[in-house]
Amino acid sequence: MRVIGLMSGTSYDAIDAGAVDLALDGDHLVMTPLGLISRGYDDALRSALATALPPAATSLADVCRLDTLIGQAFAAAAVEADRELCDGRAELVASHGQTVYHWVTDGRVRGTLQIGQPAWIAEATGLPVVADFRPRDVAAGGQGAPLVSLVDQMWLRGRPGTPVALNLGGIANITAPDGTAFDTGPANALIDTAVRELTPQGRAAHLPFDRDGELAARGTVHEELLARLLAEPYYALPAPKTTGKELFHPAYLRAALADFGPLGAEDVVATLTRLTAVTVADAVRAAGATEVIASGGGVRNPTLMAMLRSELGTAVPVRGSDELGLPSAAKEAYAFAVLGFLTAHGLPGTVPTSTGARHPSVLGSLTPGRTGLRLPGLTGAQDTQAPTRFVVNGHAR
Structure with a gap:
C-alpha cells in the first residue's frame, strides 16, 4: 500500500510529507521509502500559530481559522507528495496534524489537540485520511505519546x-x-x-x-x-x-x-x-x-x-x-504513514508500556475519500497478523 505520512512537530517549522510503500510479509512490515518533501508554513500562518500557542490566550475563532488554514496547507503538501513521489498512485494519507495543546494535570494527560482539518486533505487528494491519532490512546488512559515508539520497537528488535x-x-x-x-x-x-x-x-x-x-x-x-x-x-x-x-x-x-x-x-x-x-x-x-x-x-x-x-x-x-x-528528517513522517497503514488494517498502533494506556488501540479517525470508506487494507483485515518486526527494504541492519 502506498501511504503518505504528514507531520509537523512542536517546532512548527514545516510540514513533512513522506511517501512509503508498505507490505506485510508474515510478521514483518516491510517499508520501501519513496521520498520526502518538506514545505514551510507561510509567514502569516506561522505567525498566527505562534501567537495562539500556550500560554497565550486565544479564541475559538482563531482556532477555527488555524484548523482550516493548516488543513489546507497539509492538503497542498499531500497533493504534491502524491504527484511527485507516488506518481499519483497513493492509496492513503496519514496526517498527524499540528499539536497546539497537550492537557496534562498531575502527570496525567486529560486531552490533546492536533489541528489541521483532514476534510481538506481528503477533498484535495480524493484519498481516505487517517488523522487524530493521539486522542484514542489518551481515552484509553495513555499519554498519547510518544506514538513512534511502536515503530522504534519493531525496527530495533533483534539488534x-x-x-x-x-x-x-x-x-x-x-x-x-x-x-x-x-x-x-x-x-x-x-x-x-x-x-x-x-x-x-x-x-x-x-x-x-x-x-x-x-x-x-x-x-x-x-x-x-x-x-x-x-x-x-x-x-x-x-x-x-x-x-x-x-x-x-x-x-x-x-x-x-x-x-x-x-x-x-x-x-x-x-x-x-x-x-x-x-x-x-x-x-x-x-x-x-x-x-x-x-x-x-x-x-x-x-x-x-x-x-x-x-x-x-x-x-x-x-x-x-x-x-x-x-x-x-523523514523518520517521523514515515512512522505516521506506518501508523495509518496499521489503522487501515484494523491493527493497534500503540504499546501500553510506552504510553501507559490500559490496552493497545487502533488509532485515529477516518475521513472518507472520493470512493467512501473502501480502504485498501480492510479486505480480510480481521485475519491480518500484527507485525512484530519493521524492515526498511534494501537495507541490511
Whole structure:
C-alpha cells in the first residue's frame, strides 16, 4: 500500500510529507521509502500559530481559522507528495496534524489537540485520511505519546545490546527495547526561543534557530543557570510522561533568566544546548542503553550532538538513523504513514508500556475519500497478523 505520512512537530517549522510503500510479509512490515518533501508554513500562518500557542490566550475563532488554514496547507503538501513521489498512485494519507495543546494535570494527560482539518486533505487528494491519532490512546488512559515508539520497537528488535531510539525535535523523546518511552524534556524548544528573543538575527528571522550550533559553540555554559534549569520537577517524574511547549515556552525561559544578571546570547544558547544533552543522557543511561539511534532536527546541530556524545562517553555510541536506512528528517513522517497503514488494517498502533494506556488501540479517525470508506487494507483485515518486526527494504541492519 502506498501511504503518505504528514507531520509537523512542536517546532512548527514545516510540514513533512513522506511517501512509503508498505507490505506485510508474515510478521514483518516491510517499508520501501519513496521520498520526502518538506514545505514551510507561510509567514502569516506561522505567525498566527505562534501567537495562539500556550500560554497565550486565544479564541475559538482563531482556532477555527488555524484548523482550516493548516488543513489546507497539509492538503497542498499531500497533493504534491502524491504527484511527485507516488506518481499519483497513493492509496492513503496519514496526517498527524499540528499539536497546539497537550492537557496534562498531575502527570496525567486529560486531552490533546492536533489541528489541521483532514476534510481538506481528503477533498484535495480524493484519498481516505487517517488523522487524530493521539486522542484514542489518551481515552484509553495513555499519554498519547510518544506514538513512534511502536515503530522504534519493531525496527530495533533483534539488534544486539540495548539500543535506544532518540528523537530530537522541539521536544526530545526516547524509546527503549522493553517498551519504555517518554519525553525527556526540551530538545530544540528552548534553544529556538533563546535565539528568537536574544539575538538580532533571531528576531528578524521567520525560522529562528541555532544554525549548525554556531551560537552554542561560541558560548560558555553558565553552570548556575544550568543547575536552575535542571531543578525543573518534570525531569524527576517517572515514565510514562509527556510534555511540550505548554511547559517549555518563552515565559518559562524568561523566568529562569530573571534569576541572573544579563547574560550573553551565546552563553544562554550554550547552556540550553547542554541542558538538552544532560537530560537526554540521563534518560538514556537510566534505560541501560548500549547505543543511541538518533533522528530529528537536532541531529543537524553538531554542537548538540558533540555535547551528547561527551555526556554519554565512548561506552554508548550515538549514531544517526540514516545509518540504519531511515533518513533522520523523514523518520517521523514515515512512522505516521506506518501508523495509518496499521489503522487501515484494523491493527493497534500503540504499546501500553510506552504510553501507559490500559490496552493497545487502533488509532485515529477516518475521513472518507472520493470512493467512501473502501480502504485498501480492510479486505480480510480481521485475519491480518500484527507485525512484530519493521524492515526498511534494501537495507541490511
